[in-house]
């Protein structure tokens with residue numbers, strides 16, 4: 001009898017072959033923004049805009065991973081992780097986003113991939129984690145169709161360079177953030193506040209994904225897999241009033257279904273026209289786009305952090321031409337007495353359960369799912385009990401969702417190390433490894449040690465997750481939480 005057999009039945013383990021990893025993104029960790037011929041990205045530009053990023057910080061140096069990658073790979077080996085999800089900086093390998101390829105930039109990723117493979121760590125390569133080459137933004141960015149074509153060219157360049165060694169590709173990270181938060185709300189690069197521009201960006205990101213899938217498929221060998229990562233936030237109406245329920249429906253469309261329906265449902269979401277008709281006539285869509293976008297993928301990456309509690313709000317009475325894409329007559333609020341992270345984000349593992357089970361029942365053709373990000377932000381304390389609790393509870397929710405039928409194959413913790421947290425700068429820390437930005441010293445936190453033990457023996461014991469929010473309203477809420485305090489998807 002093995003040790004496993006002696007465990008009480010309530011202990012539930014993850015299947016053999018389940019993938020364990022950590023995740024990062026290029027602009028958040030690499031630094032070296034002017035090294036070896038890298039071109040500027042929209043984040044380099046955005047960080048220079050006064051007030052755009054907390055304390056005027058930028059990714060200029062970040063974790064200096066461009067020079068310290070070997071040490072970071074060693075940390076992953078210590079962790080015992082079998083996989084690592086990172087992103088390629090498009091402007092590092094194609095400084096203008098099109099045209100000449102920068103070999104020195106490609107070499108960096110080749111070295112990294114080789115070291116990962118030598119260390120027994122499977123690379124999961126994200127092609128676009130928000131750092132669009134500025135030269136493409138100058139030509140319209142994701143508002144214009146041409147950027148989708150350029151993205152497919154870039155995907156091809158990357159496959160030609162890394163295809164021998166990389167079997168797992170992710171086209172986009174969180175197109176919701178790159179379109180709505182970047183072109184609609186202006187909180188992310190390129191900092192635009194446009195209605196139609198944001199919705200066009202969402203469409204062109206999806207189109208770029210589909211074009212890249214086709215390009216990669218032409219070249220891929222058997223066993224190589226292509227996926228896409230979405231951030232999923234179930235929405236919860238704060239009361240059962242028809243107004244709040246409808247507001248939550250609109251928010252769900254904006255954040256979730258705008259992307260999942262064309263990718264996995266074979267159609268644009270049915271309520272797109274009704275909800276966004278005041279902003280756009282969707283002239284940017286063309287016949288055949290839906291077929292391109294809906295091409296089958298091998299897996300879906302889900303990034304989950306929180307649910308959105310939504311109430312109805314008055315529509316802005318602005319000039320329609322100035323209306324923002326997210327002016328949905330809806331706003332998010334924080335439930336009173338909610339469990340929150342060190343950043344004040346509402347912690348609700350049941351939302352992950354709800355996401356995984358919900359996707360499974362909604363889309364019969366849903367491919368296998370990998371949780372490509374999930375994590376906890378705080379001020380960087382080394383004894384990070386809050387992060388350990390967060391990880392444990394979300395892993396339990398994941399296991400529960402699998403028992404309820406969700407086909408989940410892997411889990412990537414966000415993040416390997418503290419890094420440049422976009423508009424929040426360096427104060428928000430998500431790493432299981434602490435980074436001292438003065439010295440660049442890396443120090444594993446308590447959560448790193450916890451995660452190492454968990455990966456070695458992945459067993460959850462907690463009570464089975466339930467999701468009350470799907471069946472009824474949440475009672476007590478603080479209405480009108482200012483936007484700066486709400487849990488935002490960035």
Ligand code: FCB
Pocket residue numbers: 025028173174177231303373414421422430489490
């Ligand atoms: C996600 C991003 C990731 C990181 C986490 C905290 O939305 O994909 O880069 O910032 O949030």
